[in-house]
Amino acid sequence: MFLINCPYCGERDQQEFKAGGEAHIERPKQPTELSDDEWAEYLFMRKNIKGVQFERWNHAHGCRKWFNMVRDTSNDEIKAIYKMGEKPPSQ
Amino acid sequence: MRNKYSVFSLIKNALSYHENWQRAWKDPAPKKAYDAVIVGGGGHGLATAYYLAKKHNMNNIAVVEKGWIGGGNTGRNTTIIRSNYLWDASAGLYDHALKIWEGLSQELNYNVMFSQRGVMNLAHNLQDVRDLKRRTHANRLNGIDAVYLSTEEVKKFCPIINTSPDIRYPVLGGTLQRRAGTARHDAVAWGYARAADAMGVDIIQNCEVRGIKRNGDSVEGIETTKGFIKTKKIGVVAAGHSSVIANMAGLRLPLESKPLQALVSEPVKPIINTVVMSNAVHAYVSQSDKGELVIGAGTDDYVSYTQKGSHQIVEGTLNAILELYPIFSRMRMLRQWGGIVDICPDASPILSKTSIKGLYFNCGWGTGGFKATPGSGDLFAHTIANDEPHKLNAAFNLNRFVSGDLVDEHGAAAVAH
Numbered sequence: 217m218f219l220i221n222c223p224y225c226g227e228r229d230q231q232e233f234k235a236g237g238e239a240h241i242e243r244p245k246q247p248t249e250l251s252d253d254e255w256a257e258y259l260f261m262r263k264n265i266k267g268v269q270f271e272r273w274n275h276a277h278g279c280r281k282w283f284n285m286v287r288d289t290s291n292d293e294i295k296a297i298y299k300m301g302e303k304p305p306s307q
Numbered sequence: 308m309r310n311k312y313s314v315f316s317l318i319k320n321a322l323s324y325h326e327n328w329q330r331a332w333k334d335p336a337p338k339k340a341y342d343a344v345i346v347g348g349g350g351h352g353l354a355t356a357y358y359l360a361k362k363h364n365m366n367n368i369a370v371v372e373k374g375w376i377g378g379g380n381t382g383r384n385t386t387i388i389r390s391n392y393l394w395d396a397s398a399g400l401y402d403h404a405l406k407i408w409e410g411l412s413q414e415l416n417y418n419v420m421f422s423q424r425g426v427m428n429l430a431h432n433l434q435d436v437r438d439l440k441r442r443t444h445a446n447r448l449n450g451i452d453a454v455y456l457s458t459e460e461v462k463k464f465c466p467i468i469n470t471s472p473d474i475r476y477p478v479l480g481g482t483l484q485r486r487a488g489t490a491r492h493d494a495v496a497w498g499y500a501r502a503a504d505a506m507g508v509d510i511i512q513n514c515e516v517r518g519i520k521r522n523g524d525s526v527e528g529i530e531t532t533k534g535f536i537k538t539k540k541i542g543v544v545a546a547g548h549s550s551v552i553a554n555m556a557g558l559r560l561p562l563e564s565k566p567l568q569a570l571v572s573e574p575v576k577p578i579i580n581t582v583v584m585s586n587a588v589h590a591y592v593s594q595s596d597k598g599e600l601v602i603g604a605g606t607d608d609y610v611s612y613t614q615k616g617s618h619q620i621v622e623g624t625l626n627a628i629l630e631l632y633p634i635f636s637r638m639r640m641l642r643q644w645g646g647i648v649d650i651c652p653d654a655s656p657i658l659s660k661t662s663i664k665g666l667y668f669n670c671g672w673g674t675g676g677f678k679a680t681p682g683s684g685d686l687f688a689h690t691i692a693n694d695e696p697h698k699l700n701a702a703f704n705l706n707r708f709v710s711g712d713l714v715d716e717h718g719a720a721a722v723a724h
Contacts, residue, residue, distance in 0.1 A: 217617040231619040235609035237563070256709040260561035260652050264550035266612045273609075289564075289610050 218292050223299050224279045236272035238262050239284045240304065266290050270304055309505035312416050331497060332376075332504035337511050340537035341369045343691060344529060345544060346516050346552060348372025349381040350492070351669055351676065352544035353499035353510070354684020355691070360506035362685070363692035368508055371531055373515035376500050377493035380546050380676070383646035385569050385603040387582050387593065388678040389426040389487035391446050391453050392719040396702035397655060398449035403699050404682025405486060411681055417498030419490045420596060424581050426487035427456070427465060429631075431476040431587040438718055439482045446484070456481045465581055467634050474630050476588050489582060489593055495680055519556040525664035526556070542667045542691045547612065547647025549670035556666055560657070561708050562649045565606040566616035567674050570643040574598030578634070586718075590627035600638060602628060606648060606674060616645040648673050653707075655714035658687050658700040667691050668705065675720055 221227045244250050244258055263269065271285050286295040286305065296305045310316060310329050320328055343359060345352045348370045359365040388408055390401035412419050430436045439455065446453035461481045462470045470478045500510055511533065518530035519541065528537040543552045547564040574597050584591035591603045604624040607616050621643060629636055651657060651671035656679070658669050669687045672679065686700040696704060707713055 217619070230617060235607075237610075252709045252711075256561075257559070260708040261559040262550070262561065262563055263554075264560070264562050264564055264610060264649075265554075266548065266551050266564075269610060271609070287609075290612050292611055292613050 218294065220273065220285070220294065221297055222275045222278060222281075223283050223297055224281050225275060228275070228278060232275060232277040234274045234276040236274055236282065239270040239272045268295060309501070331501040332510050335509045335511065337369060337371070337509065337514065337531070337533050337536050340528075341367055341509070342538065343368045343540035343542060344536055344538045345370045345542045346529070347379075347544035347546065348376050348496075348500070348510060348512065349379045349544065349546060350496045350499065350680040351546075351672070351683045351687070352542075353496055353503055354680050355542055355544060355669065355687045356508045356510075356684075357499045357503040357506070358685045358688035359692060360503055360508050363688060365692060366507040369511055369536065370503070370508060371511045371514045371516060371529070371536070373513070375512050376510065377496040380646040380648070381496045382493045383569065383644060384492055384677040385591070385593070385601050386489045386492045386595075386677060387426060387487075387584070387591070387603075387675075388421070388490055389484050389582075390451055390678070391426070391428070391442060391482065391484045391487070392716055393442050393445050394714050394716065395449060396714050397716050397719065398446065398451055399699045400656075400682060400686070400703065401679055402449070402451050403686070404679045407681035407685065408490065409486075411495075411498070415498040415502045417494065417501060419494045419498055421488065421490040422596075423486055423488040424593075425464075425483055425485045426582040426584060427461065427481050427483050429461065429468075429481040429583065429585040429587075430479045431585065432479065435587055436479050439480065442719060443482050452484055452486050454483050454485075456483055465579065465583055467579060467632055468583065469631055469633055476630070478631075487582070489595075491596075492677060499684070516552060516555070519552070519666070521556065521663065524662070526666050540665045540667070540691055542669065542687060544669045544687070546670065546672065546676070547649050549649050549668065553668070556661075556663055558661055558663065558666070560668070560670065560705075561652055562671055563610050564612060564647050564649050565609065566611050566613060566645040567606045567648045568604040568616040568621055568643060568645045570602050570604065570621060570640050571595070572600040572602070572635075572638045573641050575600075575638070579632075583631075585627065585631065588627035588631070590624055590631060592628060592632070599641065600635065606650070612647055614645045614647060648676075650674070653713040654716045654720040656683070656703055657705055658683065658690060658696065658703045659705040660690065660694065660696070661705060673720060
């Protein structure tokens with residue numbers, strides 16, 4: 217349980233938010249040309265990092281907007297928050 | 308030579324004030340090389356080592372554990388054992404485990420306190436009713452005992468449940484698997500550790516894996532905090548940390564690790580005679596032999612390795628518990644904790660070879676691995692020893708995420724995720 221600084225609404229309790237999993241997984245540009253292995257990679261395989269990870273979050277019980285977060289999964293510390301479409305901060 | 312536990316050994320040791328019991332397992336330093344190394348000394352890992360030694364004559368093996376035996380998810384789960392899963396593959400896997408549970412205490416010469424008190428799954432809406440009836444039929448076709456109960460029968464089997472029609476999510480019925488039940492979770496790890504150790508398996512605690520050494524497409528050994536260990540076969544049974552180990556070998560897994568919480572109350576006299584699980588409102592509860600209510604809460608939706616979860620998850624579970632069991636309204640909770648569970652997209656486990664020769668993974672049990680401990684160990688040992696899966700775990704290969712042949716058990720996994 218932690219506080220999240222929504223880029224649109226400010227600091228709110230984590231229970232207002234929905235985690236949306238790993239960020240920056242790009243939808244294949246040519247889905248019809250993908251092999252089964254590439255589909256598996258896109259659909260199912262995840263980094264699941266213990267440490268600093270890039271994630272998508274949604275302010276589900278607030279502004280309902282999506283944004284990105286850099287979070288350390290070993291201690292739940294939030295390192296950075298940035299809007300969709302913005303470049304991820306370099307570590 | 309391992310001394311046998313019996314009433315005579317109890318009397319003999321009582322005479323010396325229980326100060327001379329033999330160690331249950333040794334505490335060896337790692338050798339330079341082993342025929343196989345199991346990474347992770349939880350129930351599944353120790354069971355794997357035990358069956359490798361017992362059924363496949365692989366005695367020159369080691370289990371490396373970064374903490375201590377019984378300190379991970381083995382000692383954190385809510386001890387529920389059942390096999391009422393929907394699909395044939397799962398039914399085969401989990402009922403194989405349940406059959407081993409039925410003779411496990413005798414086999415290990417260690418009382419794992421297996422208690423077949425039954426597991427009841429409740430239906431709270433019409434879709435639940437249809438799903439649970441379908442699952443009952445599927446179970447019976449697979450030779451798994453299951454009955455569908457009406458609301459009255461639910462009340463009769465477990466009288467403290469509030470079956471009033473005017474609660475928010477009324478009990479419309481349920482299923483009962485009578486062979487299901489609970490076991491003492493850490494005794495399972497201790498029993499397997501002791502039995503494996505007696506057959507020559509080295510159980511190495513406080514030994515964290517730091518790297519996996521590869522030579523092209525095969526493994527050569529593991530780097531640990533206690534030095535390099537040479538081996539041709541590595542069985543990884545690291546639960547929530549499976550992705551971390553996979554990453555060391557350059558392998559990707561379809562897993563997400565999330566905190567799952569549980570809590571126990573103060574001990575009271577026997578009040579609930581079975582295990583009751585309710586997916587729809589997310590509440591499940593049983594009573595330990597010590598008298599504590601053992602309550603399972605849900606997972607958080609974000610990846611975390613912190614072994615603690617969010618408060619609102621516990622609050623939601625307790626709300627549901629209180630509506631279903633008004634009698635518990637003044638109980639005080641004694642302890643609450645979290646464990647890290649590795650969740651697969653189809654809520655089924657992975658017991659599989661990998662693209663790297665000699666590297667095997669047993670993971671993805673998510674929120675419900677404890678029940679499968681003996682079966683998982685047996686089948687994983689078979690997979691490692693023969694370099695081929697047993698027919699019961701063939702469907703649970705890593706390649707199913709490529710072929711699309713998933714085993715979707717979201718309905719039968721008790722924790723919604």
